[in-house]
Amino acid sequence: MKKNSIAVFFSKDVNVKGDNEYFDFCDPNIFYLTGVDQANIKLIMHKNSKNEIKSYLFVQQSTKFLETWHGKKLSIVQSRSISGIDNVYLLKDFEDKFDKLSKKIKHLYTFEHKMFDTCLNDYKNFIKKSKRKLKGVSIESSAKIISKLRQVKSSEEITQLQNAMEITSEAFLHVLKNLKKLKNEAQVSALLSFDYIRNHTKHSYEPICASGANSCIMHYVTNKDNFKKNDLILIDSGCEINNYKNDISRTFPVSGKFTKRQELIYETCLKVQKYAISIVKVGMNFRDLDEAARKFMSIELIKIGLIKKKDYDKDEKIVNKFYPHSIGHFLGLDTHDLASTLVLEEGHVITIEPGIYINKEKIGIRIEDNILVTNEGPVNLSKSIPKEIDEIERIMNN
Numbered sequence: 001m002k003k004n005s006i007a008v009f010f011s012k013d014v015n016v017k018g019d020n021e022y023f024d025f026c027d028p029n030i031f032y033l034t035g036v037d038q039a040n041i042k043l044i045m046h047k048n049s050k051n052e053i054k055s056y057l058f059v060q061q062s063t064k065f066l067e068t069w070h071g072k073k074l075s076i077v078q079s080r081s082i083s084g085i086d087n088v089y090l091l092k093d094f095e096d097k098f099d100k101l102s103k104k105i106k107h108l109y110t111f112e113h114k115m116f117d118t119c120l121n122d123y124k125n126f127i128k129k130s131k132r133k134l135k136g137v138s139i140e141s142s143a144k145i146i147s148k149l150r151q152v153k154s155s156e157e158i159t160q161l162q163n164a165m166e167i168t169s170e171a172f173l174h175v176l177k178n179l180k181k182l183k184n185e186a187q188v189s190a191l192l193s194f195d196y197i198r199n200h201t202k203h204s205y206e207p208i209c210a211s212g213a214n215s216c217i218m219h220y221v222t223n224k225d226n227f228k229k230n231d232l233i234l235i236d237s238g239c240e241i242n243n244y245k246n247d248i249s250r251t252f253p254v255s256g257k258f259t260k261r262q263e264l265i266y267e268t269c270l271k272v273q274k275y276a277i278s279i280v281k282v283g284m285n286f287r288d289l290d291e292a293a294r295k296f297m298s299i300e301l302i303k304i305g306l307i308k309k310k311d312y313d314k315d316e317k318i319v320n321k322f323y324p325h326s327i328g329h330f331l332g333l334d335t336h337d338l339a340s341t342l343v344l345e346e347g348h349v350i351t352i353e354p355g356i357y358i359n360k361e362k363i364g365i366r367i368e369d370n371i372l373v374t375n376e377g378p379v380n381l382s383k384s385i386p387k388e389i390d391e392i393e394r395i396m397n398n
Ligand SMILES: [Mn+2]
Pocket: 247, 248, 329, 351, 353, 368
């Protein structure tokens, strides 16, 4: 932050649909900065002319109504102890405090990012009002600063991801061991939920349990179709601990055995995945990684005859027909985490997830691991989840 500046973050209120509540994770930025995971809170960070920083946290006052219907809100004392911020106030004091603090500032940082839900009416109105009120103050986005911080994971954050991975891994293994007995996508989805929830975690995102032709739909979440003989099932799922998210994909044969054709496509995808992981290193641009993986994929798809070399030479985009997405994304408090830079640094966590989708053959394969970037090379956080064909078949048929 620049001298004489203020950064302001709001978290969402509890979502209500009909008469039911949806407890969305409050706000990744506020959680990152304060450790408080509660809806409807506000944060001001103030840097004065002497480079001194003070933070102010505003929390909702517990009322009889809230306690009856939603449960107790964190008290000021609790919020202080969780956040380490001395200056904790009630929400109703926000405006006063902001007006006082903003008198001498030259810059106001607001969080606006195209990828994220900043469509809080409250927050939008606040920005609008500030623009009107604060003459001569430059209004800037804090996205770049906060992304830079969030992108590099501390060892505590990596531990959260690893702890979650133990449970994600347990769930995938549980599915693998039982898959031959299961009859449909819903049962796979239920088994994942069973393991996540009984281990006090939750889904990082809506799981994808896509069998047969459904596996060629990238964001399939219907998860209800019955298995047909020789179907593959593509499972894209993960749990989160303290809001730190896993994001794993595996593809298994529901019968316990890959057909020869499925085996060929699967091995091709796995080869590309292993290659992409192997070239991950500090200093590499994610775009170059994506490019190299796509090139490797193209060569492999030509080798197995899925695309013709002469067609590829004419138009490299032909690969997109079978591999329509990129090699992966950054991961953390958001499944598609903020990234201030595409150049990999120690502590970045990314997914590596090539896929091959052949609609007319009802074959969709994606293999996705979560990779920690270190100076010593890539560390596969999800290596305990089987992806070799012989291992998958051995576990399924045991
Ligand atoms: Mn992913």
